[in-house]
Amino acid sequence: MNVVECEKVTKKQGSVVALNELNIQIKKNTITGLIGRNGAGKTTLLKILAGLWRPTSGHVEVLSVNPFNSLTVSANVAYIDDSMDFPNTLTLSEILQAGKRFYGNWDSQLAERLFEYFSFHPNQLHTHLSKGKASTFNMIFGLAARCEITLFDEPTNGMDASVRKDFNRALLKDYLAYPRTMIISSHHLEELEELLEDILVIKNGKELLHEPIDVIRNYAIGLTGRSELVRQWVTDKQVLYTEEVGANTCYAVVKSEGIPLEKAKQLGMKVTPVSASDVCVYLTNRTTGGIDDVFK
Amino acid sequence: MININGVFAPLLILFVLIGGALLLIRFISKHFPTMRRKERWLLPIYGAVLVSCGIILAFLEPFEERTASSEEERLSSLSLYSYIESGNIKKIDSEYIRKEWDFTHTDGDLRISSEPSHEFMASIFVEKVPGLENKVEVTYYETPLYVDGEDMSNYIRPPEATLSKGLLKLNNPVEHQYVELYTFREPFPYNQFIERKMVGNQNESSVFHGESIILIRVGEEKTLDLDPDSYIEYVN
Amino acid sequence: MSLNNMSLGTLVGKQYLFKWKAFAGVFNSMIALQLLAIVFSAGGVGQTGTSTGSVSIDLYYYSVDNVVGFTMVWAFFKSILITTKSYRNDDYLFVTNRLSSNLANILFVFSASVVAGLTAILSGYVIQMIQYVQGNTFLTEANPLSLGEWFTGAFATILYILFIGALGYLIGSVVQLHRTLVIIIPVALLGFLFVYDFNEPGMISMFKFYFKENIFWLFAMKILGTVLLLFAASMLVSNRLEVRK
Numbered sequence: 001m002n003v004v005e006c007e008k009v010t011k012k013q014g015s016v017v018a019l020n021e022l023n024i025q026i027k028k029n030t031i032t033g034l035i036g037r038n039g040a041g042k043t044t045l046l047k048i049l050a051g052l053w054r055p056t057s058g059h060v061e062v063l064s065v066n067p068f069n070s071l072t073v074s075a076n077v078a079y080i081d082d083s084m085d086f087p088n089t090l091t092l093s094e095i096l097q098a099g100k101r102f103y104g105n106w107d108s109q110l111a112e113r114l115f116e117y118f119s120f121h122p123n124q125l126h127t128h129l130s131k132g133k134a135s136t137f138n139m140i141f142g143l144a145a146r147c148e149i150t151l152f153d154e155p156t157n158g159m160d161a162s163v164r165k166d167f168n169r170a171l172l173k174d175y176l177a178y179p180r181t182m183i184i185s186s187h188h189l190e191e192l193e194e195l196l197e198d199i200l201v202i203k204n205g206k207e208l209l210h211e212p213i214d215v216i217r218n219y220a221i222g223l224t225g226r227s228e229l230v231r232q233w234v235t236d237k238q239v240l241y242t243e244e245v246g247a248n249t250c251y252a253v254v255k256s257e258g259i260p261l262e263k264a265k266q267l268g269m270k271v272t273p274v275s276a277s278d279v280c281v282y283l284t285n286r287t288t289g290g291i292d293d294v295f296k
Numbered sequence: 297m298i299n300i301n302g303v304f305a306p307l308l309i310l311f312v313l314i315g316g317a318l319l320l321i322r323f324i325s326k327h328f329p330t331m332r333r334k335e336r337w338l339l340p341i342y343g344a345v346l347v348s349c350g351i352i353l354a355f356l357e358p359f360e361e362r363t364a365s366s367e368e369e370r371l372s373s374l375s376l377y378s379y380i381e382s383g384n385i386k387k388i389d390s391e392y393i394r395k396e397w398d399f400t401h402t403d404g405d406l407r408i409s410s411e412p413s414h415e416f417m418a419s420i421f422v423e424k425v426p427g428l429e430n431k432v433e434v435t436y437y438e439t440p441l442y443v444d445g446e447d448m449s450n451y452i453r454p455p456e457a458t459l460s461k462g463l464l465k466l467n468n469p470v471e472h473q474y475v476e477l478y479t480f481r482e483p484f485p486y487n488q489f490i491e492r493k494m495v496g497n498q499n500e501s502s503v504f505h506g507e508s509i510i511l512i513r514v515g516e517e518k519t520l521d522l523d524p525d526s527y528i529e530y531v532n
Numbered sequence: 533m534s535l536n537n538m539s540l541g542t543l544v545g546k547q548y549l550f551k552w553k554a555f556a557g558v559f560n561s562m563i564a565l566q567l568l569a570i571v572f573s574a575g576g577v578g579q580t581g582t583s584t585g586s587v588s589i590d591l592y593y594y595s596v597d598n599v600v601g602f603t604m605v606w607a608f609f610k611s612i613l614i615t616t617k618s619y620r621n622d623d624y625l626f627v628t629n630r631l632s633s634n635l636a637n638i639l640f641v642f643s644a645s646v647v648a649g650l651t652a653i654l655s656g657y658v659i660q661m662i663q664y665v666q667g668n669t670f671l672t673e674a675n676p677l678s679l680g681e682w683f684t685g686a687f688a689t690i691l692y693i694l695f696i697g698a699l700g701y702l703i704g705s706v707v708q709l710h711r712t713l714v715i716i717i718p719v720a721l722l723g724f725l726f727v728y729d730f731n732e733p734g735m736i737s738m739f740k741f742y743f744k745e746n747i748f749w750l751f752a753m754k755i756l757g758t759v760l761l762l763f764a765a766s767m768l769v770s771n772r773l774e775v776r777k
Contacts, residue, residue: 053774075536075627087554087622101546102626104536339559346654349661359670415586443591444580452587473587478663479671481595486685489748503582
């Protein structure tokens with residue numbers, strides 16, 4: 001069952017096309033990583049799913065209804081980003097109390113425990129929190145809300161490494177205990193990889209790839225060898241990335257589908273796996289090549 | 297005008313207000329944790345101060361009520377001068393007598409003067425009456441002065457009269473009287489719906505002057521020496 | 533996991549209660565303005581008197597007209613304030629849609645007007661208290677207001693404040709539609725004030741329609757009707773608004 005369906009969704013903001021005829025479906029009770037570069041349309045997509053923004057055209061369904069102005073969607077979708085301006089008149093503990101009043105499935109125990117674990121002070125104000133602390137608090141809010149769909153937009157912004165780890169653990173444990181649908185947007189996949197089941201890569205407002213994480217892990221392989229050999233060998237294959245790594249040595253990333261690995265090895269090329277996160281980086285690059293091309 | 301009530305009552309009220317507020321805050325903070333933030337107290341405290349001011353004023357009733365005068369009452373107020381001119385002084389209703397003095401003067405001569413001569417607060421008339429012998433009767437008549445419908449007579453101190461060493465002297469109680477009164481007008485939304493006029497809201501002809509006259513009655517046989525600087529007239 | 537279902541009525545109730553906390557700050561500015569108005573009224577709002585020879589009589593008037601006026605200005609800006617991004621977004625951090633958010637805001641404007649109207653009227657006691665503490669000769673009304681008249685007047689004051697508040701809410705909602713309106717609307721309003729001839733018959737009859745109405749319940753119906761229209765327009769205008777930008 002799909003809890004999110006987007007059909008030819010376009011969002012224009014002025015002359016900028018943030019989403020361009022995007023089509024996606026997201027299954028119930030999955031954790032999806034929404035991967036894309038800055039400006040790829042991740043935030044726009046999430047805000048449309050949360051019912052905060054309207055698409056310019058196209059059809060969106062969240063929990064089988066149009067999310068814009070829908071109470072059902074608002075009550076069952078939590079959208080967590082780093083620009084949540086909680087009112088200054090409320091302390092942190094009062095914000096959590098308010099959350100309990102609004103969200104029917106609110107888990108006070110979880111909220112309190114995480115609140116204590118990350119050593120927040122109940123009488124603190126949200127505006128006085130550092131960026132990382134604010135992100136942590138927002139995460140607690142999003143998890144405790146225990147909504148059918150939870151959207152995290154760059155949730156780990158500003159968090160330090162150990163908090164990020166804790167965040168991942170907390171998210172995973174809570175997800176296992178109470179399965180639900182989560183979409184987590186990020187531009188770096190590595191730290192999320194262990195969490196995710198599906199990966200949705202978008203580029204320039206269009207979906208590029210939407211596959212289970214295992215598929216992505218085996219999506220591409222790296223070939224290293226003499227430049228002429230590698231370059232000549234990959235011409236008829238889908239190349240994601242090439243790079244000169246040394247004198248007369250070349251590294252190429254190609255889509256693994258239909259690549260005769262044994263033959264490549266016989267030809268003297270080194271075959272290496274490419275991590276899911278690297279795949280995403282190569283996929284979302286504007287052109288083949290990379291920053292090096294700029295300096296050529 | 298310092299009296300114990302005037303000094304201590306406000307202090308006591310202040311004390312009770314502050315003490316009460318502090319106790320209330322302590323009590324509520326204990327039982328309602330969300331009220332611990334100080335800025336939340338501003339509105340309840342403000343409201344409590346307003347209401348308690350109202351209650352205290354209702355209990356103390358420290359203010360005088362305005363004497364409502366009707367339009368007719370003011371217009372029908374009689375002219376003392378016309379009574380004097382027509383010689384019907386005796387017919388003036390005694391309610392207009394503010395003050396009376398009775399002196400005995402055995403001497404044949406009597407000097408009369410007012411102080412200050414030009415700014416004396418009443419017109420002075422002298423009447424020689426047969427059979428009064430050594431008695432000197434001084435009567436101060438006054439018809440009300442209305443400011444905005446309010447009879448101000450009670451706030452104006454009457455003149456003073458003394459007789460010694462053959463001189464009847466009429467004085468203003470103080471050199472210059474300043475009467476300051478304060479009143480409260482209902483805010484404008486009230487006026488839109490309240491049919492009857494409030495005393496305080498009559499703008500037309502807000503000042504209505506009255507007359508003040510001092511009449512001095514002496515025995516017929518006395519010889520009077522009137523101060524030429526003071527405006528003193530004979531009735532007949 | 534079960535879906536979280538909430539009826540519109542329940543939600544509006546929750547949001548309304550939430551607003552009392554989230555918007556608590558607006559009352560602090562109201563108190564500051566009312567106190568300022570009381571200070572401005574300290575010398576009286578009017579005076580009449582006479583001087584005859586050696587006697588000068590002055591009668592000074594005190595009233596809460598200033599306080600009510602300041603409170604109306606406050607009501608206008610408070611209503612605009614709660615339509616601005618940071619206040620509006622408070623709702624969208626929790627459960628809401630545009631209808632429920634507007635309804636809760638409208639309820640808040642209603643109750644804020646009651647609070648503002650009552651405090652403005654009651655501030656008269658503070659003014660009288662100051663007179664008492666100063667030991668002035670203070671005269672009270674000879675025909676004091678009956679309880680019914682007091683409530684009528686208080687209710688009328690509340691309605692005036694509500695009227696201004698609803699106007700502010702509509703203007704605030706319209707301004708939120710587009711960034712440029714932040715400039716266009718105030719300029720247009722000011723221009724209108726300068727150019728418009730207020731003695732024009734349309735304006736006069738409108739003025740009479742509201743402010744010369746001497747029958748209270750008719751006045752209340754007129755004001756409440758207008759207020760509902762203003763709020764309905766605000767809801768219509770903001771129902772397509774994109775939030776948390």
